[in-house]
Amino acid sequence: MRAKKRGTTAEELNLVPIMNLVTILIPFLLMAAQFVSYAVIDSTLPAIGPPVETEEDDPDEKPLSLQVMISFEGFAVGGNHKLLNSDAEGDERGVKIPCHSPGCTYSVEGGEGPEDAYDLKELRTLLGNIKDDKPEEQNVILVPDPSLPYEVLVMAMDATREDPEGTSTEDADAGCNGRCLFPYVVISGGVGAASGGE
Amino acid sequence: MAGKKTRRAVAEGGLTITSLMDAMTIILCFLLKSYEASDVTVTPSDDLKIPSSSALAPIKSTVQLIVSQSRILVDGEHVVNLQEYVDDEGRTTFEVPEDEKKGQLISELFNNLDRKAQDLKQIHDSTGLTEAEFKGQILLQCDRNLPFSLIREVMYTAGQAQFGEFKFVVVSTSGG
Structure with missing residues (x-):
């Protein structure tokens, strides 16, 4: 009876070699691990070349030339489109989207970012409506104020590139969060840029 | 009798590493998932805060x-x-x-x-x-x-x- 009991006792697996291996692997993987994921936003300098000839009389034939100016007052969107008052003169041309707060200020200590100061929803709605009308257009020119912080420029690139709340279609919006708006961003010299720049 | 008791106590006192092994396996899986074999290094510091x-x-x-x-x-x-x-x-x-x-x-x-x-x-x-x-x-x-x-x-x-x-x-x- 006793002999039978001793025979059924399972021998314990020796885990020490595996433990050794795992202990070596963990510091190595800790060093190579990335807990923050990085990405890139593609952009180019404005192309220099002769102006493209278009039919002056037909407004539909004119290139959209969508421009978003970013300043400490908010956004100003311009281009050849009826939603952008392109037929108006002087200051009436384009659409202004003011900030939520005067001077577009935000408190970094209070956990705020530029997205709390600028009216991104309004900008995305306007760009979405233009995109509905001209779905083939992909380009937008950003014209930031020279003193504007870089993070505001990145935020504006996001806002003009995609609308996370927009309805996406699989083919047209590949690589975007939500709906793709104008994914090809060109950065221009800036409001009041010194001559001899871009 | 006393000698038998001592021998049994020593046999049961071995280190149980099965639970440690479980924890290590979970950590290993997590680290393997976040492993990034990229030659581009981004090192944020006090004067380089990436947006x-x-x-x-x-x-x-x-x-x-x-x-x-x-x-x-x-x-x-x-x-x-x-x-x-x-x-x-x-x-x-x-x-x-x-x-x-x-x-x-x-x-x-x-x-x-x-x-x-x-x-x-x-x-x-x-x-x-x-x-x-x-x-x-x-x-x-x-x-x-x-x-x-x-x-x-x-x-x-x-x-x-x-x-x-x-x-x-x-x-x-x-x-x-």
């Missing part, structure tokens, strides 16, 4: 230009120091010292990038590999508080040195 974005495009290895609050580096090599000043509106901002510039062109940065462009072209010519073709791509890691005027000068200088395709590195908030 956040919803962008998804992955980083590809190319020439790296780092613009922090204190200096400009190309592929880890120091090029130019920046100076801090307070503008008319009372904002603390950063600029390249005037003696380092010719108009908007940052001289030392241009020389460095121009040399890089020549080297990359030479590598392509000698190897003939399509992967080594010079496309004018440059990775820009910039501090989020830098003024656009400084970024513009850096972009202009890079453009003059035939690097016209910019890839702005951002912290992805999309979890990609």
